[in-house]
Amino acid sequence: MALSLWYSLRGYVKIQVKGSAPIRLIELARENGIPVRGIQSEGPGVLTACVTPKGFCMLRSLNRKAKCSVRIVQKSGLPFLLAGLRARPMLLWGGVAALAALYLLSGRIWRIDVSGCLHTDEAQVIEALRQEGVTEGTPIRAIDHSGLGNRLILRTKGLAWIGVTIEGTRLLVEVVEETPPPEALDDETPADIVATKKAMIASIFVYEGVAQVKEGQTVQPGQVLVSGILPHDGRRVRARADIAGRVWYTGKAYVSEKTFEFVRTGRVQEALAIEIAGMEAAEPADFELYDTERTVTCDGFGFFLPMTVSREIRYEIRSTAVRREEEELMRLAREASFHKATAQIPTDARIVATETTYQRTENGVIAITVVETSENIAAASPIPAG
Amino acid sequence: MKAARKSEKPIRRGLTEALDLPADVLLDEPTVSVEGKRRLTVDNHKGVEEFDGEKLTVKTSIGALRVSGSSLVLEDLGCGSLLLTGTIRSIEWM
Numbered sequence: 001m002a003l004s005l006w007y008s009l010r011g012y013v014k015i016q017v018k019g020s021a022p023i024r025l026i027e028l029a030r031e032n033g034i035p036v037r038g039i040q041s042e043g044p045g046v047l048t049a050c051v052t053p054k055g056f057c058m059l060r061s062l063n064r065k066a067k068c069s070v071r072i073v074q075k076s077g078l079p080f081l082l083a084g085l086r087a088r089p090m091l092l093w094g095g096v097a098a099l100a101a102l103y104l105l106s107g108r109i110w111r112i113d114v115s116g117c118l119h120t121d122e123a124q125v126i127e128a129l130r131q132e133g134v135t136e137g138t139p140i141r142a143i144d145h146s147g148l149g150n151r152l153i154l155r156t157k158g159l160a161w162i163g164v165t166i167e168g169t170r171l172l173v174e175v176v177e178e179t180p181p182p183e184a185l186d187d188e189t190p191a192d193i194v195a196t197k198k199a200m201i202a203s204i205f206v207y208e209g210v211a212q213v214k215e216g217q218t219v220q221p222g223q224v225l226v227s228g229i230l231p232h233d234g235r236r237v238r239a240r241a242d243i244a245g246r247v248w249y250t251g252k253a254y255v256s257e258k259t260f261e262f263v264r265t266g267r268v269q270e271a272l273a274i275e276i277a278g279m280e281a282a283e284p285a286d287f288e289l290y291d292t293e294r295t296v297t298c299d300g301f302g303f304f305l306p307m308t309v310s311r312e313i314r315y316e317i318r319s320t321a322v323r324r325e326e327e328e329l330m331r332l333a334r335e336a337s338f339h340k341a342t343a344q345i346p347t348d349a350r351i352v353a354t355e356t357t358y359q360r361t362e363n364g365v366i367a368i369t370v371v372e373t374s375e376n377i378a379a380a381s382p383i384p385a386g
Numbered sequence: 387m388k389a390a391r392k393s394e395k396p397i398r399r400g401l402t403e404a405l406d407l408p409a410d411v412l413l414d415e416p417t418v419s420v421e422g423k424r425r426l427t428v429d430n431h432k433g434v435e436e437f438d439g440e441k442l443t444v445k446t447s448i449g450a451l452r453v454s455g456s457s458l459v460l461e462d463l464g465c466g467s468l469l470l471t472g473t474i475r476s477i478e479w480m
Binding site: 023037041049 | 433434435436437438439440458459460461462463464465
């Protein structure tokens with residue numbers, strides 16, 4: 001491998017040796033210190049081999065001695081490539097200009113990626129970077145890398161740690177958000193426990209206070225579930241209890257029998273797309289409506305260059321009206337109504353049961369899904385003084 | 387002169403065996419290395435006598451070495467060392 005690379009850099013010629021004993025010439029070359037490699041037989045009395053250009057000149061003087069004829073069949077390697085380019089100067093200069101442009105572009109930040117933002121807005125990190133003089137297009141050497149993370153923390157809110165790394169032309173900002181301290185429990189202020197929504201009491205276990213409802217009872221929002229006023233001495237306490245209620249959520253959705261689908265017509269166009277530093281250029285499309293499959297053939301970011309070359313296959317599509325099957329119609333209606341019902345359910349609730357009913361209309365189906373949950377429906381309500 | 391050289395060989399061989407020295411250093415004998423069926427190296431050879439895609443004959447100080455096979459390529463032919471690739475079927479001393 002290393003030898004092949006060395007020969008490619010130095011340049012070599014592939015020669016064809018013809019004669020009664022072509023190996024004799026190869027032997028003479030070896031004896032005269034001419035390096036020969038890749039010797040292959042191409043039939044009786046014919047050999048091919050690779051020698052350096054200098055070696056080839058030396059070989060010519062040995063031809064007669066070996067009674068062989070020698071001719072060049074191929075020239076390979078860097079010197080020959082450069083010699084070929086000398087005849088096409090614009091191609092050479094174009095290549096040099098492209099390399100220079102890539103070198104200059106690779107010295108700047110072309111992409112900023114922020115990760116770890118769950119509750120905070122990425123825009124405030126980008127804005128903080130902008131205030132520190134770091135934007136897309138900023139020269140990498142102009143970025144004061146040390147302590148940048150700490151300076152960004154001072155310019156942002158709700159972040160505990162920021163790590164900044166530069167990978168090629170990409171600036172990676174890793175963010176760790178602050179964890180807010182838990183809310184302090186108020187054990188002192190006297191309070192009742194009231195219902196937060198309409199529900200049926202599934203279970204009630206009182207630690208402090210007096211229960212005002214029983215299991216199986218339906219309650220309305222704001223209704224007192226556990227009183228904080230003790231009946232025997234009139235003392236006011238903060239009521240505490242575990243109360244679970246059954247709550248019903250309803251979702252309704254209509255799905256039409258008729259729908260439109262995009263189908264491929266069979267016409268295909270292949271195109272190249274080049275993206276350099278966020279700007280994209282692609283061959284114009286032959287079709288008005290099409291979908292695309294894109295394959296990245298050369299990703300410059302792997303070599304820290306802000307360039308990507310992609311190959312696109314464009315499939316022409318057209319819209320056609322189709323009638324849905326009954327089974328699919330009901331499934332779509334059920335899924336849509338279930339989605340609407342569950343969108344109202346709080347995250348800590350547990351789904352206990354689901355039931356869907358359907359109504360057939362002239363052009364479609366209406367699905368009504370009722371989702372039953374078990375959840376905490378209690379909230380503290382301070383008892384007014386007096 | 388030749389007779390003198392021949393008389394040196396038993397001494398050199400004895401010295402080589404006694405001191406456990408490599409034979410190619412003192413006796414000028416070839417070293418043949420084979421990697422699987424596809425790669426053969428001969429060090430300390432005296433030249434190629436015959437070569438085509440199916441056989442190679444190499445001169446050495448202890449006789450000719452014949453290698454038979456198919457798709458044989460002399461990848462490198464340097465002073466005293468050669469590298470042969472291809473499918474090697476047999477190696478014999480002649």
